Amino acid sequence: MAEEKKNKNPFKSVIWKSIFRVQVPQDRRGRMMQVLNNVFLHLHPVSIPKHAVKVKYTWCMGGLSFFVFLVLTVTGILLMFYYVPTTTRAYTDVIDLAETTPLGIMREIHRWGAHLMVITVWLHMFRVFMTGAYKPPREFNWAIGVILLTLTMLLSFTGYLLPWDQLAIWAITVGSNMAAATPLLGREGPGAALVSIGDINLVTPLSDAKYGLLGEREVRGGALLRFYVFHCIAFPVVIVVFMAVHFWRVRKDGGVSGPL
Amino acid sequence: MGESVKHLVNVFSSPTISFLTLFAIFFFIFPPTEWFAAINRRLGIYKLWTGKGGVFIFTVMITGHCLSLTDPNYRAIVLKPDNVPIVLLLFSTVFFLWLSMKQAYANDARLAQGLKPNEYEVPEKRKVLVWPDLVYTELIVMVLCMVGLLVWSIVLQAPLEEPADPSLTPNPSKAPWYFLALQEMLVYFDPWLAGVAFPTVIIVGLMAIPYIDTDRSTSGYFSFQNRKLFISLFLFGWLVLWVYMVIVGTFFRGPGWNFFGPFERWDPHKVAALNNVNLSEIIYVIALKQTLPDNVLVREIWGILLTSFYFMGIPPLLAKFRLKGFFERMGSMKYSWFMFLSLMALSLPIKMILRWSINLKYMIATPWFNI
Numbered sequence: 015m016a017e018e019k020k021n022k023n024p025f026k027s028v029i030w031k032s033i034f035r036v037q038v039p040q041d042r043r044g045r046m047m048q049v050l051n052n053v054f055l056h057l058h059p060v061s062i063p064k065h066a067v068k069v070k071y072t073w074c075m076g077g078l079s080f081f082v083f084l085v086l087t088v089t090g091i092l093l094m095f096y097y098v099p100t101t102t103r104a105y106t107d108v109i110d111l112a113e114t115t116p117l118g119i120m121r122e123i124h125r126w127g128a129h130l131m132v133i134t135v136w137l138h139m140f141r142v143f144m145t146g147a148y149k150p151p152r153e154f155n156w157a158i159g160v161i162l163l164t165l166t167m168l169l170s171f172t173g174y175l176l177p178w179d180q181l182a183i184w185a186i187t188v189g190s191n192m193a194a195a196t197p198l199l200g201r202e203g204p205g206a207a208l209v210s211i212g213d214i215n216l217v218t219p220l221s222d223a224k225y226g227l228l229g230e231r232e233v234r235g236g237a238l239l240r241f242y243v244f245h246c247i248a249f250p251v252v253i254v255v256f257m258a259v260h261f262w263r264v265r266k267d268g269g270v271s272g273p274l
Numbered sequence: 275m276g277e278s279v280k281h282l283v284n285v286f287s288s289p290t291i292s293f294l295t296l297f298a299i300f301f302f303i304f305p306p307t308e309w310f311a312a313i314n315r316r317l318g319i320y321k322l323w324t325g326k327g328g329v330f331i332f333t334v335m336i337t338g339h340c341l342s343l344t345d346p347n348y349r350a351i352v353l354k355p356d357n358v359p360i361v362l363l364l365f366s367t368v369f370f371l372w373l374s375m376k377q378a379y380a381n382d383a384r385l386a387q388g389l390k391p392n393e394y395e396v397p398e399k400r401k402v403l404v405w406p407d408l409v410y411t412e413l414i415v416m417v418l419c420m421v422g423l424l425v426w427s428i429v430l431q432a433p434l435e436e437p438a439d440p441s442l443t444p445n446p447s448k449a450p451w452y453f454l455a456l457q458e459m460l461v462y463f464d465p466w467l468a469g470v471a472f473p474t475v476i477i478v479g480l481m482a483i484p485y486i487d488t489d490r491s492t493s494g495y496f497s498f499q500n501r502k503l504f505i506s507l508f509l510f511g512w513l514v515l516w517v518y519m520v521i522v523g524t525f526f527r528g529p530g531w532n533f534f535g536p537f538e539r540w541d542p543h544k545v546a547a548l549n550n551v552n553l554s555e556i557i558y559v560i561a562l563k564q565t566l567p568d569n570v571l572v573r574e575i576w577g578i579l580l581t582s583f584y585f586m587g588i589p590p591l592l593a594k595f596r597l598k599g600f601f602e603r604m605g606s607m608k609y610s611w612f613m614f615l616s617l618m619a620l621s622l623p624i625k626m627i628l629r630w631s632i633n634l635k636y637m638i639a640t641p642w643f644n645i
């Protein structure tokens with residue numbers, strides 16, 4: 015009898031136990047093991063200073079940036095099932111996302127989430143600044159943070175082109191015109207004419223920084239493909255690597271900062 | 275009554291007036307030096323960073339926002355789906371600014387009494403277990419965030435404009451909102467500066483901060499008094515040169531990149547008289563009543579001298595006189611970086627003011643580059 019009753023409790027079943035290596039802990043030791051024995055939780059230390067768990071200290075903005083990034087990854091993968099990055103299909107695929115695909119708010123979550131992540135990352139940086147948490151020994155982690163900030167904005171920027179509507183191509187046109195103005199390397203940039211061998215000018219609309227960014231002279235199908243690859247593969251992979259280093263450094267630099 | 279207030283706000287929001295006002299009062303709100311701090315105390319500005327001050331700030335912001343929503347032009351720009359994040363940015367920035375300054379001033383008061391900051395715990399009692407204390411908070415915050423994002427996504431449909439048409443340039447064409455500060459700088463600087471040099475300096479400058487400001491004693495808790503110079507300059511860069519510019523770029527720039535007040539209709543036919551002149555013309559033609567010299571170097575020598583003095587003359591002079599103690603504390607390497615970044619940031623307001631006061635177009639205008 016007793017044996018059977020025990021088995022009905024799902025938290026004590028063989029399957030449950032095989033997944034979660036420890037039971038819901040009740041004592042101090044158990045609680046420490048909970049963190050140590052879980053691949054996700056072990057990003058955390060086992061115990062941390064009291065002030066560092068308070069929302070008013072960290073504002074949770076670093077954690078939220080990461081969480082929103084995860085949401086964007088999941089919704090982004092779902093969007094990739096339906097979206098084809100060609101000039102003939104991109105726009106209509108985006109319309110279909112709202113009208114014919116199941117769970118028709120994936121695009122909304124992805125778009126508003128992208129805006130949100132830019133904001134949370136800015137606010138995170140602001141918090142780190144205001145608590146002086148960038149000072150030694152955390153100075154290099156701040157520099158990694160700046161790279162993460164740049165990557166976040168680049169991710170958002172490359173995603174901006176994908177709906178292939180007027181807003182998209184003209185915003186990217188405004189942005190990529192800046193590349194054309196790069197000193198020495200842009201077709202309209204200062205000193206571009208200096209980069210030449212004899213009479214042959216090396217910086218032309220077919221070889222300058224803007225061309226390198228777009229893969230063609232203006233924002234057309236080639237740029238769409240290029241931005242798609244940047245947006246869905248290159249930048250996410252790079253940002254994940256930097257995030258890993260960032261989190262690692264938070265721990266190695268002594269955990270979340272606090273007064274000496 | 276309502277109309278005249280709206281008119282007033284429209285006039286006030288124009289970058290000329292709003293920026294100058296902001297520039298004028300900013301350093302009294304966030305005093306970089308003791309001189310400013312004394313005035314801040316005398317005027318009682320620090321009271322903004324208390325519970326009551328917070329209520330005041332938010333009552334003003336929220337009432338203003340709600341009243342303005344009755345205006346169709348204001349509604350049209352603020353409720354545009356892609357502009358909603360900027361409203362969120364504005365409110366959350368002000369909120370967190372208040373939150374951090376409140377904690378900073380509370381800690382300053384404690385330090386002044388010889389106490390440790392609020393974040394400090396005696397070593398034996400310092401630590402709490404991550405499970406459940408932190409994990410629990412994280413879970414709640416994640417759930418709240420997800421709920422917020424879901425509601426936002428259900429209420430507001432993601433916009434989609436007409437299909438891309440390379441032959442039809444919309445007016446205005448705007449970069450994504452988080453880059454609008456750079457696009458706004460295009461009004462005052464050439465693209466190679468606004469679009470390439472400034473972003474590079476911003477990224478490098480941000481990375482340089484911890485190598486310039488290395489005082490560990492103010493690390494790990496909110497504080498203001500002992501860090502006022504750095505906080506003040508950082509906030510100036512972030513709030514005024516970035517967030518404010520983003521807001522101007524999004525809300526107040528309409529067709530032709532002309533300025534439109536928050537209660538003004540975006541009229542595509544508005545023309546603003548643009549009659550900008552270069553420094554060389556101001557000196558040779560207007561002041562000296564001569565013709566422009568043919569030789570570029572002669573023509574531009576004044577701008578070159580002024581710009582070189584700005585970047586290479588001011589820092590040593592300040593180090594010798596006004597900032598002597600600071601220079602000695604920092605050492606020449608950190609000091610030079612500090613000055614370079616500060617002068618870079620200040621070059622923007624300077625150019626803006628020169629544009630508005632004497633219609634200056636370029637300090638240096640050469641066939642190869644303009645500054």
Ligand code: HEM
Pocket residue numbers: 072074075076077079080135138139142145147148152155156157158159160162163166257260264269270271272
């Ligand atoms: C994708 C963007 C980012 C993610 C996901 C992220 C995540 C995190 C997390 C989870 C923490 C732990 C403490 C906390 O939540 O505040 C943290 C700390 C930190 N972050 Fe970030 N971060 C990002 C961007 C940045 C940026 C832009 C900066 C600065 C420019 C930065 C600088 C730092 C520093 C210095 C710490 C240590 C703070 C302390 O010890 O108090 N991070 N980050």
